[in-house]
Structure formats: structure tokens, C-alpha cells
Amino acid sequence: MRVIEISGGSGPAEALIAGQRPDPVADPGQVRVRVRAAGVNRPDIFQRLGRYPAPPGASDILGLEIAGEIDQVGADVTDWKVGDRVCALLGGGGYAAFAVVDARHVLAIPNGVDFVQAAALPETVFTVFTNVFEAGALKAGETLLIHGATSGIGVTAIQMAKAAGARVIATSRGPEKTAAAKALGADISLDARSDDFATRIAEAGGVDVILDMVASDYAALNLEALKPFGRWVVIATLSGSKAEIDLAKVMMKRITLTGSTLRGRSADEKARLTRAVRDTVWPWVTAGLVRPPVEATFPLEQAALAHLRLEAGEHIGKIVLTLDQ
Incomplete structure (x- = not known):
């Protein structure tokens, strides 16, 4: 063959x-x-x-x-x-x-x-399901933040979250990708090259679940963006695997930080x-x-x-x- x-x-x-x-x-x-x-x-x-x-x-x-x-x-x-x-x-x-x-x-x-x-x-649907819906326990009415939202995993996560009745905040690079994430169903689509992520996410009321494929560069942002009892799920480390986070905030917000491979x-x-x-x-x-x-x-x-x-x-x-x- x-x-x-x-x-x-x-x-x-x-x-x-x-x-x-x-x-x-x-x-x-x-x-x-x-x-x-x-x-x-x-x-x-x-x-x-x-x-x-x-x-x-x-x-x-x-x-x-x-x-x-x-x-x-x-x-x-x-x-x-x-x-x-x-x-x-x-x-x-x-x-x-x-x-x-x-x-x-x-x-x-x-x-x-x-x-x-x-x-x-298969690879994208299985990855999103096990990380967003099982580990992240996303429910209808909650807000999912997706970093890398126009990747294969990202576009699938947008569609699956919307099908489940959740709200989606998407981050990506450049106006073409930002527009694409919006067209796929993201309620808020942010451009990493121009938008103030922290301010925009705070104005939206924060998020319940984060699907994170970037890791290190967005660690501090993620910690601030999560609501109490938020779930932060790491599935890739494109900006690096090491990050410094304030564990006191993890405790005070009762945040769950997890990750997996398939x-x-x-x-x-x-x-x-x-x-x-x-x-x-x-x-x-x-x-x-x-x-x-x-x-x-x-x-x-x-x-x-x-x-x-x-x-x-x-x-x-x-x-x-x-x-x-």
C-alpha cells in the first residue's frame, strides 16, 4: 500500500x-x-x-x-x-x-x-469533547474562552460550544481570523494583534471555562479572566510550557487548572x-x-x-x- x-x-x-x-x-x-x-x-x-x-x-x-x-x-x-x-x-x-x-x-x-x-x-471532536465538556464541564449558559480559535481544534470548539448553548469568546491573530471566528459563531472575537484582551473579557463578565492552546504567554490573563469556580484546561503549549501564576488567586477563586493529551x-x-x-x-x-x-x-x-x-x-x-x- x-x-x-x-x-x-x-x-x-x-x-x-x-x-x-x-x-x-x-x-x-x-x-x-x-x-x-x-x-x-x-x-x-x-x-x-x-x-x-x-x-x-x-x-x-x-x-x-x-x-x-x-x-x-x-x-x-x-x-x-x-x-x-x-x-x-x-x-x-x-x-x-x-x-x-x-x-x-x-x-x-x-x-x-x-x-x-x-x-x-475525529481528532478535533474527541479533543474538544474530553477537554471542554468532560474536564471543563462546560454547560449551557456558561462562557467559554478559546485561545487559538481558528485552529482545527478552535473552530470545532466554537461550533460544539454553540451547539451546547454556551457563549464563546474567541482569540486569534489578525482581522481575517477574527472575522472567521465570528462567522463560525463566536459571540466575541478578539484580535491578539490589536485588542486589549483583559479589558474586553472583563467587560464581558469573565469566563467559566478556558480552552488554552497557547499556555505561558496567556497564563496571567487566564487567571484574571476566570470567574469563581472557573476551569482552565491546557491542551497545548505553543508559547512555552512554563509559567508563573499566583496560587493565592487560584485558591481565592476556587479555580480548577487541568490538562490532558488524547x-x-x-x-x-x-x-x-x-x-x-x-x-x-x-x-x-x-x-x-x-x-x-x-x-x-x-x-x-x-x-x-x-x-x-x-x-x-x-x-x-x-x-x-x-x-x-
């Missing part, structure tokens, strides 16, 4: 090389998917750079989310059949013509959703999360309320160009690889 291999060097052009590998076989409890599209995510870049190795037992091929058709069903699998249109969360292996996946981590693609759009869903969770935990996403989020997807915009698509063999686009940081929404088979 066609795959993208990680070769020498750290830049995309030298590191991502088209290659061939034997077709994988679905073991008991697994399905094999003929991949039609695969999402590109920042963890793929970190893995390419050697900073985010695949967890034990996962494929060393990049790619954490796919969409396609099941073409092989392993023993003991009863919920899926050959020909089903699905998308799936992977521990790795998405940049390939075929991928095997735990059958419990698969979701049916709703009618009206194509493979490209479906491939943009890839290294156990298969059983991902299965539980898949069921929760299917029950809570998939009705929003089916109704068209959650459809993260796709900024660009690239053929599988142009994965290096996709990485360059993502690294440039000017995209709005998701970047997806496509495969003709």
Missing part, C-alpha cells in the same frame, strides 16, 4: 517521503479501512520532529484521524460490515492507503458528510470516549451544527506541503490529505 514514511531530516520536504508497505490485516476486534481522506494535525508535526513518538503498539506512520470505507472485518466484530462509510480516531497510521483500527473507535459518517469533511472530525489513552478509555461522542456530539454533526471548515486539501504524496501549510499558522480550520484509490 502507499504510505508516507518519515525519513531523514526535520523539514517536511526531506522528512516525508512516499513509500510502500504491505497491506495491514484486521486482527480480532479490528476493522481495516480503505482510507479516502486523513486529517493533518499539529501532533503529526511534533512526531516528524522526533518530539512525539507513537505510543507502544501504534503504527509509526503519521496520522491520527481518517475517513473511508471498511473493507475488512476482523473476528469478533459484529457492529460493522464491509462497505460501511466510517471515520475513526487512530493512534497512528492515517497517512496510508489502508489503516487498521480498533472497531470500538469507529464512527459512522452521517448522510451528507463527505470523506474530506469526515476526516476533519493519543496515549488506553484503548478502553478511547472506546468509552467514542461512545460518549456518538451519543452527545454526533447528533450535532448530523444536524449540520458541527462542520469544521477545511482550509485546504492535498494529495497524500504532497503531505510535505500540507505540513508546511500547517506550520505557517495562517490556516483557518483543518488541513486534509486525500487519496484516490
